[in-house]
Structure formats: C-alpha cells, structure tokens
Amino acid sequence: MRQFLFNQPSKKPQRGRRRRGSVSAKMVVGAFPIAKLLYLGVRQMSKPVANRIKAGARRSEFFKNYVCLPPAQLYHWIEMRTKMRIMGFRGSVIKPLNEDMAAELGAELLGEAIIFVVGGGCMVLEYSRQAANSRRKEEEMTETLTGLQTQLAELTLTTETLDARLREVNRQLLSFPAPNK
16 A cells, blocks of 8 residues: 555665655645645636636727727837847837737736736735744744743742752751760
8 A cells, every 4th residue: 555655665664764755745745735725726716817807808999998008009119119229220210019919919918917916916925924924933932931931030039949948947957956975
C-alpha cells in the first residue's frame, strides 16, 4: 500500500536513518492553507468574468466609445511614439487606430486591467491576513512574556521570603545553648 501511495519502494531503513515519506506527505497537506486556495479560485474566476466584460464592451456603443476607445488610443499613441523615438523618427505624426481596432485593443486592455486588479486585491488581502496573523502571534508572545515576568517576580518574592525565614530559623537555632558532652 505504501508503494502505491507514495511511489517509493518499500525498503528497510538503514541504521541511523528514518523514513520520512509519510511525514512529508502529512506536512504538505497541513501546510496548504484554505485561504490561498480560495484566492487562487478567485483569480481563476476573474478571467472568464473579464472575457464576458470584454464581449459586452464590444457590443455596447456607450461602453465602446467612452470606456474602451480612449485608453486604447492613448496606449497606441504612447506605444507608437516610443517605437518611433527608438528608431530615430522624432517628428513623425502618429495616426490613430480605426474604431474596430481601437475597440478590440480597449477591450483587451480592460480585460487585463480587471485581471490585474483582482490579482492585486488578492495580494493585498493575503498581505493583510499575514500581517494580522503576525500581529496576533506577537501579542500572544507579549502576553506570554508578561506572564513569565510576573511569575518570575512572584518566585523572586517567594524566594526572598523563604530566605528571610531561613535566616530567622538559623538565628533562633544559634541562640540556643550548645549541648554539653
């Protein structure tokens, strides 16, 4: 059964070595948090949602004219200007994209922006979750340290009290006369 589950031959452990196959398999399962799986699911779901929004943007005239075309034309202008400067053409006039090409480019930019925003949101959520966990652990450590310091102070006081009693008992013992032989 072990060979089938872990794809490892069943061998006797050599002296001084332990088998680790089952331990690492349990650690991998325990180390994979559910939150990361949910974030991955959200990011994967953002791609079809972005595609639906892109398709809607292509069909709607308002969305096409006011949401898709301006960023697409700006992107085209910046891209072409950069390429022209790299090639050495400084004063060239850049023609705008036709409406269909601009709508397609704008829809693609919108889809990529949606995926980027969802991925960034997942990163921010993961960071805040990790920060909250770190803060919680630090608070627990502070509480533990405070408790240990309190216990240390109590034990120091108890030790001093017992030391004073011991000195008193020794003083009383010394005050008795020594027995004669």
